[in-house]
Every structure is written in structure tokens, then in C-alpha cells.
Amino acid sequence: MKRTLNLRNIGIIAHVDAGKTTVTERMLYYTGLTHKLGNVDDGNTVTDSDPQEAKRGITISSSAVSTQWQLNDQLYDINIIDTPGHVDFAVEVERSLRVLDGAIAIFCGASGVQSQSESVWMQSDKYGVPKIGFINKMDRIGADFEKTVQQIEATFGIQTLVLQIPIGSGDEFEGIIDIVSQKAMYWNTSDAGNTWTSQAIPDGYVQNAEEHRNQLLEQIAGYDDVFMEAFLEELPITEEMIHDAIRRITLERSAIPILCGSAFKNIGVQPLLDAVSRYLPSPLDLDTVEGYNPEENIQQTRNRNEDEVCTAFAFKVLTNKYVGTIAMVRIYAGSIIPGSFLLNPRTGKKERISRIIRIQADKMDEMSRAVAGDICGLIGVKNVTTGDTLTELNAPFVLEAIQFPDPVISLAIEPKAKNDEKKFGEALAKIASEDPSLQVKVDPQTGQTLLLGMGELHLEVRLELLRSQFGLDVNQGDPKVSYREQLTSTVTHREVFKKQSGGDGQYADISFEIGPRDDAEKGLLFINEIKGGVIPKEFISNVEKGFIQAMKNGVLLGYPVESMKVILFDGGTHEQDSHGYDFEIAAVHGFKAAAQQAGVELLEPIMIAEITCPEEFLGKITGDVNRRRGMITSIHESGQKQTVVAEVPLKETFGYISTVRTLTSGRGSVSLHMDSYKPVPQGILETIDV
Known part of the structure; x- marks a missing residue:
């Protein structure tokens, strides 16, 4: 103790x-x-x-x-x-x-x-x-x-x-x-x-x-x-x-x-x-750690001491060429010894802990036992990802997971050598498992593999990892911005979906109000105002699920919808032909029709650029910011240099680090971070590739 x-x-x-x-x-x-x-x-x-x-x-x-x-x-x-x-x-x-x-x-x-x-x-x-x-x-x-x-x-x-x-x-x-x-x-x-x-x-x-x-x-x-x-x-x-x-x-x-x-x-x-x-x-x-029991779906707490039921949180997963997967965990309660089994409630499977190590940067020290309070690495786990909770086999318990931001930039990539395709897929899966802010997708229209991340440097570093650690040479396209779409007004719409093809048919009838959210939150705000059971309760969740699915592809250029509010207030069913999936389809079709009426605008990610340079280069920097559709919010003295803080669209920041170095003869630096999404000016909208 x-x-x-x-x-x-x-x-x-x-x-x-x-x-x-x-x-x-x-x-x-x-x-x-x-x-x-x-x-x-x-x-x-x-x-x-x-x-x-x-x-x-x-x-x-x-x-x-x-x-x-x-x-x-x-x-x-x-x-x-x-x-x-x-x-x-x-x-x-x-x-x-x-x-x-x-x-x-x-x-x-x-x-x-x-x-x-x-x-x-x-x-x-x-x-x-x-x-x-x-x-x-x-x-x-x-x-x-x-x-x-x-x-x-x-x-x-x-x-x-x-x-x-x-x-x-x-x-x-x-x-x-x-x-x-x-x-x-x-x-x-x-x-x-x-x-x-x-x-x-x-x-x-x-x-x-x-x-x-x-x-x-x-x-x-x-x-x-x-x-x-x-x-x-x-x-x-x-x-x-x-x-x-x-x-x-x-x-x-x-x-x-x-x-x-x-x-x-x-x-x-x-x-x-x-x-x-x-x-x-x-x-x-801190006396306790809070979580919930996934089997009983109730909130629970555990004391942060060695005598409590074992509770560990995986905050990072590493791949080591000598020992395989290492799950970095914080032990909040209880203890772990090598050879023991722990439950992963997310998968419902047990994980055997073959070794416990204390990581000293790039070195590893063996541990015979890890207890509440320790941060250590677990070797032997197979299906653990960032955010998983590990606990004793007969005591399921889940800690709050980590929420990661959505990517704002993407690259189309492919292996240079055709016979590297299998190795390419395995390498991407490994680096994506280690970095939850990185996503790998296949473009359904072009079949290209897309690597999505948080910025130009982020993707550059991960591509270098493919080359250095996995020996893969990669072709890459130009970076592309991950835009968002946003409804501009609120409308009311009725959508009836019916289909008859022999035997049981398909039928769903929904009436709803759809428009922008009136708060600053993202995602779908779904409000159920159905009365009298005109749509059975078991189908309401299908309607919500359909709208969530529909938001993934907007009606303007096919980009995800940033946020949306839907009030479901009426509808109808057929005694034999209505099924849950019918209401999902009705919601998707209804969204596409109603969104056209409501009006849609395109949103682009806006970065906060913090440029530091000697005063003699200030004019060049501010002029360059203006050319990039940037808006300067402040200029202040920072030691012996001046710091310009500006809002600049992400699309205009590609290659910006090199530009700043050139403009300042190597004496300037720039830091970029994502701030918010804002509407794309009409003149720029026409130049955007889908």
C-alpha cells in the first residue's frame, strides 16, 4: 500500500x-x-x-x-x-x-x-x-x-x-x-x-x-x-x-x-x-472508478485498491516485431499476474496474459505482478483495441471509452508493386490498430484505398512508417479535404415506402420534421413524438437508425452531414407487410427527399494557424494568409518574434509549412490545428472535386 x-x-x-x-x-x-x-x-x-x-x-x-x-x-x-x-x-x-x-x-x-x-x-x-x-x-x-x-x-x-x-x-x-x-x-x-x-x-x-x-x-x-x-x-x-x-x-x-x-x-x-x-x-x-455492467446495463463502481476485482483499461496498442501485440494498460483495481486470464467485455472473449512488462521507452522490464495504480504492458492478448476494458472472467465491467475526433484529410494510396497488395493490407491494418485517429477506407466509386487522418504531417509520418517498418513503397495522390454538409432550413415531409413482390411485401409510413440542430452539438438529435402507437415502439429505433445511416452521405456532394435534427410525429404500418428494416429504408429515402427541400450547404474544416516569424517578415506572412482566404485574429509579440494567429481553410494549408520557411528564409515556423467547420463560399464551391 x-x-x-x-x-x-x-x-x-x-x-x-x-x-x-x-x-x-x-x-x-x-x-x-x-x-x-x-x-x-x-x-x-x-x-x-x-x-x-x-x-x-x-x-x-x-x-x-x-x-x-x-x-x-x-x-x-x-x-x-x-x-x-x-x-x-x-x-x-x-x-x-x-x-x-x-x-x-x-x-x-x-x-x-x-x-x-x-x-x-x-x-x-x-x-x-x-x-x-x-x-x-x-x-x-x-x-x-x-x-x-x-x-x-x-x-x-x-x-x-x-x-x-x-x-x-x-x-x-x-x-x-x-x-x-x-x-x-x-x-x-x-x-x-x-x-x-x-x-x-x-x-x-x-x-x-x-x-x-x-x-x-x-x-x-x-x-x-x-x-x-x-x-x-x-x-x-x-x-x-x-x-x-x-x-x-x-x-x-x-x-x-x-x-x-x-x-x-x-x-x-x-x-x-x-x-x-x-x-x-x-x-x-481517488476512491473509486466508475463504469457499468454490460450484462445488467447498470452503473457500478470499483475501489482503486489491490483487493478489488481486477479492472484494467487499454489506452494504447503497440505492435512489436519480437513479442507481437502489446496492450498498454492502466490498472485501476485489483492485480494481474502472468498466466492469468481476463475478460474483454467488448468481444465477450477471454485473453491470456503471458507476460507483464514495464516499458522503459524502447526497453522492457519483466514484472511478476502488476497492481492497482500501475501502468504496464500486457503481452499475449489477441483481440484488444484502444479503449477496451479488461476484467475478471466472471465480473464484466466496462469503463468509459475514449472519443476520437473524425479525420479531416485523406490520401489515395496504393503499393507500387502489385505483389505487395497482401502485405500492404496487413501493414495498414496494423498501423490503424495502433493509431485510432487514423482510418483506412475503400472508395466505393473508384475502388481506391484511402488513408484518412488529422493533418498533412500525420499522414506523412504514417506513410513513412509503411516504408521504414514494413518495407513498402507507396504511390500517393494529392491530399483531399473531408468536407461536411449541413441543412439550412427546417421542413416537414411524409415518406411512404411500399413494395410488393409476391408473398409478404414491404411497407413503412413516416411523417417527420427535419432541419439543422438548434444547439452546438454534432450528430443526430432524434425526437420521438409518436402518440397512440401509430408506429410500434420496436420500429422507432429503426427509423432513427435509418436517419443515422442517411447522414453518412449528403445530397449535395455526398459528404457526411455534420448535424441534424429530426422530429418523428406521425406514421403508419401495414398489419402484415411492415418490418423494422422497412422503416430504415423509409428514413433513408425520406432524408434524401426532404434534404433537397430544406437546402444544403457545404462546410469546410477551418484551421487555426499560428505563425511565428521575425518582424521583418511580418508583411510577407500576413499577405500570404490573405491570399489563402485566411482571416487574421491577432498579432502579438512572442519573445523576439511576432506571432500571427489566423483562421485558414484546411484546403489552403497544404504545403504551408514549407511555404512559411521559404517566406521567412527558414526563420519562421507554423503550427496548425483544427478549429471548426464553416460554410464554403459559393465561388470556391464550384471548384471542389467530388
Whole structure:
């Protein structure tokens, strides 16, 4: 139990180039897991072990690694997941946060809060993950600690608890001041930051440090009743009392502790490890996990301890050339030993666990037993996919699955060699099983194989995987946008479907109102207002099923319908000829007829483009954005550069990364992420290929 109490399952989340991987590397080095400092620029980091990650200098796949940290007389086990910052791989962040207990949100001291910072923050809030903040890269020119803190508060609407302030910034960044202990900390460059000295606060920072400490104590008292009592009665305030109160506030997600440093310069990482141990939750800080019994269809809960019925959640599936399929799981309750059998309620089949491993990035350590709180890999499973729950054979239980976004871009692909077709199909099936945001479809009109994903980079990386891992050369077409269709008005329609071909016939009669939804949700809003049983209850679900099926192919250009509202209010049946499937057909036919009356518009995916460049190239960038039908929403200073934030149609962003580099002589960068769907202008509509 003590081991679980001292266990921390944490994720590293941030926008692109905030320094996530470097922070992770330093944490592994200072905890003694590695004996050499890895750097992204050198391509020798532990967590970015994939050749493409080393080549591109970005994290593509979330990596799990386990280490230990000693704080005072306690030893803490820390499972770290380093997640991608690039939005094309947001699914990696999503499924990692689903199984983590806490997170470190990293911000660049120079560029501050970026749009992708908001995306990963919202993902963590979705799963109620407590966080601590680390303002990294304080050695960068233009780094501004106070400004970044203000941005965090303004952007996320959360109070910060500043626990450290920097000594200098940019080239003059020397160390940090610990607000709780009121000590200045300086790291030794002679031993790569393994040791540091604590000294008196420099004269020029004494007043600022005192003000921050007074503010911190007042803030803590405002959030924590236990601390407030001691604070108001002016009792002695110990460092332990402060740390305990900050932990309670962090777990409640009332405020976020803020630390700072420079991972690249080896400054501030050890206090960050202390903060992870002190403030972020253990698996025991949440009492139960909620799910439902699929056999009885009732909600159930299980306690998060080793004595409970085994409950594990598969958040990632990997294919390893030596051991086959590995299901990465978070064990929420009970325990697992090698050789045991678990039930997969989705398939109804049992899975034999031949081995249990703890993954150390690209290495594997055998485990004789895994217990509640552990994140590990299961070898031997056959039919497990991302989002499956594994439980004891006689105790079916399902945890909430992960919802993945729909793809926004597609490519037609085929193997160059005709005799590679079987290998091609098997390889696509494998990479699609590992990446739930990737889809493989066959175009029913052309017979082409389509690869669908979250962005140009996403598809580029997966195609490179086909070449490097599976030895397949692939022909590819131009990228195509996944458009959506949308009804523009509400109409009423009656559809009668009848067919007689000897014997029992087919008959269904439905009257309904159809139009756009009046909320911001996607999909079908189906409202049943049938009275008097004119359509039997058992057929109502068939009507809904028919409309859901119909939405897959719109009437304008055949693209899926984004959202729709249907009110079924009347209808009729034939005593002998009516069947459930007849009502599905009636709904499909009725949709096609009614949609023409309602009017349909085409929607295109709109990307948020965040372009950073030196000021001298600003005119070129804004001009290029305008040429791409983009709308600039803001321009702000980001360190020594300018950042342009714009809404740009996805169709106009193909090849944009290369264009930005060309326009800025290689000194600019761009980050793209999906924002929303908006109507396509009439002039553009005529140029779109079906």
C-alpha cells in the first residue's frame, strides 16, 4: 500500500517546442535512470527513440518510462508519459491523459501560452487531471516570467500559486528563488546540474521574494480552511504546513503551483521532481472508478485498491516485431499476474496474459505482478483495441471509452508493386490498430484505398512508417479535404415506402420534421413524438437508425452531414407487410427527399494557424494568409518574434509549412490545428472535386 501511496502517474503536456522531451530527459538523468544527458537536437533522447522522432525533432508517439525519486526519507515511483505537442498527434495526448493521475504543464518563458497550450489544457480538464506548471526556457532571449504567469491566469481562468521566481532571464538567467524556503538556488555547471547550492537571496530580489511569499500565504489561506486557521491566528507557519496545503489545493484543482527554470541549461528540474512527489496525486487519492455492467446495463463502481476485482483499461496498442501485440494498460483495481486470464467485455472473449512488462521507452522490464495504480504492458492478448476494458472472467465491467475526433484529410494510396497488395493490407491494418485517429477506407466509386487522418504531417509520418517498418513503397495522390454538409432550413415531409413482390411485401409510413440542430452539438438529435402507437415502439429505433445511416452521405456532394435534427410525429404500418428494416429504408429515402427541400450547404474544416516569424517578415506572412482566404485574429509579440494567429481553410494549408520557411528564409515556423467547420463560399464551391 505504501508503494501505491508513493506512486505518481504523470504526463508532460505542452505546445510544440516548449521543451517537454528535454524536461523528461533531465528528469530521467537526475533520477539516475540514465547516465548521459540526451538532447532533442542531437536525436539521442530516451523517449523520442523512434527514428522519425529523432529526424524531425518532435514527439510523435507518447512514450512511457518509469523511474524513482528520493524526497527526504521517502522513495517515489514515477511513471512519466511524454506526449506530443503537435496537434496532428493530439490523440496521443487524449489517450494518455485518460489514464494519468496528474500532469506537468510546460510553458516556454519566451513564447508564453500558445493556442496548442489551450488544446492540451482543455484535454486535461476533460479528465479532471490536477496539474503543476513549469515555465521553461527562462534562458531564452525575451523570456518573461511574470508575463507568462499572467497569460496562464487570463487564458485558463485559474489562479496561480507562484512557488519560485527566476534570478535574471535570457542570457542573465542564473538560478531560481524558492518562495517557500526563501532561499536562492544555483546549479553547478561542472557536473551537468547534478548538484546545486542554496544561498541567501540576492539584495536586489529580497523585497520581491518577500512580496511573493506574503501573497502566496494569503492565497493558500483563501483556498484552504486548515491553513487559514493557523494564518489568521498568526501561529508559526512551517514549510511542511505550506506544502501540505498546496497539495490539497492542487488535488482540488482550485489553483496551479508554478515553478520555473531551464531544462536545457539544467536549472530547476530537481525542484520540479520534488513538486511532482509533494503535490500531484497518488492512485489512492481517488476512491473509486466508475463504469457499468454490460450484462445488467447498470452503473457500478470499483475501489482503486489491490483487493478489488481486477479492472484494467487499454489506452494504447503497440505492435512489436519480437513479442507481437502489446496492450498498454492502466490498472485501476485489483492485480494481474502472468498466466492469468481476463475478460474483454467488448468481444465477450477471454485473453491470456503471458507476460507483464514495464516499458522503459524502447526497453522492457519483466514484472511478476502488476497492481492497482500501475501502468504496464500486457503481452499475449489477441483481440484488444484502444479503449477496451479488461476484467475478471466472471465480473464484466466496462469503463468509459475514449472519443476520437473524425479525420479531416485523406490520401489515395496504393503499393507500387502489385505483389505487395497482401502485405500492404496487413501493414495498414496494423498501423490503424495502433493509431485510432487514423482510418483506412475503400472508395466505393473508384475502388481506391484511402488513408484518412488529422493533418498533412500525420499522414506523412504514417506513410513513412509503411516504408521504414514494413518495407513498402507507396504511390500517393494529392491530399483531399473531408468536407461536411449541413441543412439550412427546417421542413416537414411524409415518406411512404411500399413494395410488393409476391408473398409478404414491404411497407413503412413516416411523417417527420427535419432541419439543422438548434444547439452546438454534432450528430443526430432524434425526437420521438409518436402518440397512440401509430408506429410500434420496436420500429422507432429503426427509423432513427435509418436517419443515422442517411447522414453518412449528403445530397449535395455526398459528404457526411455534420448535424441534424429530426422530429418523428406521425406514421403508419401495414398489419402484415411492415418490418423494422422497412422503416430504415423509409428514413433513408425520406432524408434524401426532404434534404433537397430544406437546402444544403457545404462546410469546410477551418484551421487555426499560428505563425511565428521575425518582424521583418511580418508583411510577407500576413499577405500570404490573405491570399489563402485566411482571416487574421491577432498579432502579438512572442519573445523576439511576432506571432500571427489566423483562421485558414484546411484546403489552403497544404504545403504551408514549407511555404512559411521559404517566406521567412527558414526563420519562421507554423503550427496548425483544427478549429471548426464553416460554410464554403459559393465561388470556391464550384471548384471542389467530388
